Amino acid sequence: MTPQRTLVLVAHPDLESSRITAHLTSAIMDLEHVTVHELSAAHPDRRFDTxxxxxxxxxxxxxxxxxxxxxxxxxxxxxxxxxxxxxYGFAYGAGGGALHGKRLQLVLSTGGPESSYAPAGHNRFTMEELLRPLDATAHLCGLEMAEPLILHSAPRVDADELGRHAARYRELLAPASVAAR
Ligand SMILES: Cc1cc2nc3c(=O)[nH]c(=O)nc-3n(C[C@H](O)[C@H](O)[C@H](O)COP(=O)(O)O)c2cc1C
Known part of the structure; x- marks a missing residue:
């Protein structure tokens, strides 16, 4: 069986100033079947090579x-x-089936605690509600969206907690876990 290949798009405006995104990126860098692609580096003049x-x-x-x-x-x-x-013609629309059947995994961190993402909380809406535009994007492109991996209270997590989260992320990207879905 051909091993599943995973493309990680790291999207941070300034990776050098990042704690969480930088740590998570270095935690998965050595995985053999994973390609890490840093988006800010790939579009220096705000243009991607489509x-x-x-x-x-x-x-x-x-x-x-x-x-x-x-x-x-x-x-x-x-x-x-x-x-x-x-x-259009690549990701959606006529002839636009290039992504059909691929899997989309969101890995994100928030400043707010989990409890703030609730109807009565500081942020008023659940993460599930706020992620709907991405869910709709995935659906339009024929991508199967997996359960997002979210680290809340990012500025307050200590080194141990960040380490455990990075380990969960590595596990999530393990070829066996990808193939089992
Ligand atoms: C411009 C900006 C906007 C942000 N907006 C939100 C937000 O809407 N909700 C939230 O919970 N945290 C927000 N945060 C906090 C970040 O999500 C948090 O600092 C980040 O996940 C930490 O990751 P990093 O160390 O890789 O930057 C924001 C931070 C910045 C700089």
Missing amino acids: AREQELLRGHDTIVWQFPWHWYSVPGVLKEWMDQVLT
């Missing part, structure tokens, strides 16, 4: 969007990637 990005997508079975939660959404660099790469 053909190259689409080739990368074609060559992998699972796509991971790894990002910090910014203003109840993805960071701008991931939104720009979507706008420029998920084009």
